[in-house]
Amino acid sequence: MTRPSPPVALASGAEFDAIRAMVARWGNRAVGIGDDAAVVQVPRGDALVASVDSSIEQRHFRGDWLNAREIGYRAVTAALSDLAAMAAQPLGILVALVLPESRRAEIEALADGIGEAVTAAGTVVLGGNVTAGEALSLTTTVLGHAFAPLTRSGLQAGDALYVTGHFGGPGAALASWKSGHRLSDVHRERFARPVARLREARWLADRGATAAIDISDGLASDLEQLAVASAVGMDIDLAAVPLVEGVNGPIAAAASGEEYELIIGARSPMDTAGFERAFGIPLTAIGRAMSPDGGVIFRQGAERVAKPRGYDHLSR
């Protein structure tokens, strides 16, 4: 089972010092670190759910936009969001950090951000790896468990489609940074401090959700992924999508990525009021799965619109 970690019995060396510094910041949120691998019990009868996600400087963030604490928090939250998309309960994370010499002093701030993300998810750090390198990056492996993981392929024609939360914040932040226009605090916060919808996903799965995906490449692109995986078409009314204040309309919101909100399918109506009471964010019906013949159709009210573009990640 899990063993309490500190003090980590590691010999001397710069990389071990970096690991020790991080583990000291994590305290009892670091579990069983220091052997060749982490050892974890998966609850009997449940499946293991595992995913990996990389967050790379100049690609997923810029050092002048986010501080080290935000970089750590955001990378781990993005990875945990994949567990939410499967309605899995986290078991813990492994973090592979590539740390340039020039950023050695930021190791504790990175650790604090990683620690905040695992605390928010009610989970722990099980292990990892620190290497010197040119560009700062965090590759986070998330481990979770679920009796019946929610997949992308469970939609049937006729299922209603819902989204959690408000849209457009990260896209608006990125647009402001790129154009040099004044950045709204709300938009920056949505970019820097996303939330993995872990508890929301389990609530929805318990109430009959049929499929789920988390939004990384933008609402429109990830709806399309879900449609392809489930072999269905879709009819989506973007006018229904809740917007973060100051976002320039539903087309911009549907092109905004790294939202880490969820799209879910449901065969019978969801208790949207109960969801909002439980989590303080909306659950909104935005359309339906259809027969595959029509493809994915986007509307704004009665008017058909072109598919919003995919999210323009930093350097893509």
Place this chain on the structure above:
Amino acid sequence: MTRPSPPVALASGAEFDAIRAMVARWGNRAVGIGDDAAVVQVPRGDALVASVDSSIEQRHFRGDWLNAREIGYRAVTAALSDLAAMAAQPLGILVALVLPESRRAEIEALADGIGEAVTAAGTVVLGGNVTAGEALSLTTTVLGHAFAPLTRSGLQAGDALYVTGHFGGPGAALASWKSGHRLSDVHRERFARPVARLREARWLADRGATAAIDISDGLASDLEQLAVASAVGMDIDLAAVPLVEGVNGPIAAAASGEEYELIIGARSPMDTAGFERAFGIPLTAIGRAMSPDGGVIFRQGAERVAKPRGYDHLSR
């Protein structure tokens, strides 16, 4: 449970194309790829064993030393070696690949090397992630299971210490590359094509091994890690260490890293002849765990020698 993968139902896009190209090379060695996370069953009663390892260009290898296939094979084998060090049976791997634009054409060769490594280990690719970036890197998460994982902390004073295989090849290859001297094919092969001692580890665990570590930072350094983790001293006779042909003596061999051989402890003598018959490599007694007071003592026959230096990874 595991689902056969291809065709992967992913929408269009350069990163998805890269994933599809890799999955096509892996065939039935890719399992369940394409959802937000992999879903795997851990055998009932066993613990999950998980580790992550990064292999970064200019840090762990150079592109002019290894071809793409070797880079893929070596990165995944190094990661799988951590499962061997726990005597765990692999469940599968996740690969996070950072691929510079300039190396896009090498994706299939990388996939082939990754595929060879999972085939050698009798396991599969469960998922991953492809990102553009400046430096080629592979961060491999390995998932395995074991009823009683072999840790670093199980040694007691009096336990005999054994090593698998022959030593010094990777260190000799690195020295030749750095000095520009002629590189022995045998040394290059040991650098480029290490073997994760997965079956060997389970054989040893079944016969009462008390602790294990795999050799990444050099025999001497990793003996010290094992001693620290188990809170014991050691008395090591380096003259007993089997050498790869052409290696310049046991001190050089004990400083050679990325060997991926195992050090194990045993309370009663191991059947070294049976091991060699089963696996075609030696299992060699090199010393004993002692009371912690004396620290780790290295000898060459009767003569005491200084602790061999740690492995000089590429850019450390």
